[in-house]
Amino acid sequence: MKALFFNKPGIENLIFSDYQLPDIRDDEVLVETKCTSVNPIDYYTVTGIHGVNGPAMKINPYPHIAGSEIAGTIKSKGERVNNTIREGDRVIIYNRVFDGICKYCRNNHQMLCENGGMIGISRNGGFAEYVIVPQQNIIKIPDELDWELASGLPIAGLTAYNAIQESRLKSEENLVVFGGSGNTGLFCTQIGKLVDALTISLSSRPWIKEYGADYVLLIDENLREKILEITNGTMADVVINSLGENTWAKGMDIVGKLGRIITFGVLTGGNLFIDGRLLYNKQITIKGTTGGSVEGLLNLIEMAKEQNIRTKIWKRYSLEDSKIAIEKIFDKNREGRIVIENY
Numbered sequence: 001m002k003a004l005f006f007n008k009p010g011i012e013n014l015i016f017s018d019y020q021l022p023d024i025r026d027d028e029v030l031v032e033t034k035c036t037s038v039n040p041i042d043y044y045t046v047t048g049i050h051g052v053n054g055p056a057m058k059i060n061p062y063p064h065i066a067g068s069e070i071a072g073t074i075k076s077k078g079e080r081v082n083n084t085i086r087e088g089d090r091v092i093i094y095n096r097v098f099d100g101i102c103k104y105c106r107n108n109h110q111m112l113c114e115n116g117g118m119i120g121i122s123r124n125g126g127f128a129e130y131v132i133v134p135q136q137n138i139i140k141i142p143d144e145l146d147w148e149l150a151s152g153l154p155i156a157g158l159t160a161y162n163a164i165q166e167s168r169l170k171s172e173e174n175l176v177v178f179g180g181s182g183n184t185g186l187f188c189t190q191i192g193k194l195v196d197a198l199t200i201s202l203s204s205r206p207w208i209k210e211y212g213a214d215y216v217l218l219i220d221e222n223l224r225e226k227i228l229e230i231t232n233g234t235m236a237d238v239v240i241n242s243l244g245e246n247t248w249a250k251g252m253d254i255v256g257k258l259g260r261i262i263t264f265g266v267l268t269g270g271n272l273f274i275d276g277r278l279l280y281n282k283q284i285t286i287k288g289t290t291g292g293s294v295e296g297l298l299n300l301i302e303m304a305k306e307q308n309i310r311t312k313i314w315k316r317y318s319l320e321d322s323k324i325a326i327e328k329i330f331d332k333n334r335e336g337r338i339v340i341e342n343y
């Protein structure tokens, strides 16, 4: 098959060529890729370093195919695969590898599996014509979901869904989303509105209002004053901050009493300064989240189908040009998703 792969980390080492597809095992499924969405994690995989000053990525196998957020159709399956999975089914791939038996999996936290990994990192991923995955990672999707939206659900959508769930955001509370136009930010804004929260999206992109944001604000020296005014002095009940280090103090500055700060991704770095006095005086909760569960993904699919969650595509590339797609993920002019289409 054709694939984008590398023999050692580095964007410059990416090769688009023929890749020998191994035989599928009894409990595995061969998926023909239709749309693979690009995320920061793909860039980290290719460069071998997990984010700003982050640790080395544990990549397997080599030569390696990255690509962790995948939608496609079932091409074939192993002998022991459940008969509810059929050739031609439209599916997305739950991107966390999990054993299904450890204490975290048993409590529906597959993303924390003791023997876990990630498709695109600990196994080959979706920047290819085909990808082989364990049957338990196959999630069927309804016809109402188009490929572009569907391929954005396993990482960006699910991370946002899980973050909002873990924040216990309630109707009429005030939600502030850092990185509002980013992959997860756009989903957080839309899910926040579905919860009927007052949603404030922090971004320089005014079009986020079309996705339900009540206010779109810049992260500047007036941010605290503006949020004070909008919330009638109560400030944010929930702050979603995936940007991390560079904006952390701003997030601490705008959270109100009993507020919850949720963080993941930390795209600008992971050193998060916390003033303990601020924390206890307002009884603030700070919580980290990572991805989400299989059940969460199923719930999100229903939500997307019933309540018309949308995606925004910035650029579409062919499989052959997927190297350019990965290079563009941190482009400061990016307005929406980058996807690789194979249909």
Ligand SMILES: [Zn+2]
Residues within 6 Å of the ligand: 098, 099, 100, 101, 102, 103, 104, 105, 106, 110, 112, 113, 114, 115, 116
């Ligand atoms: Zn497990």
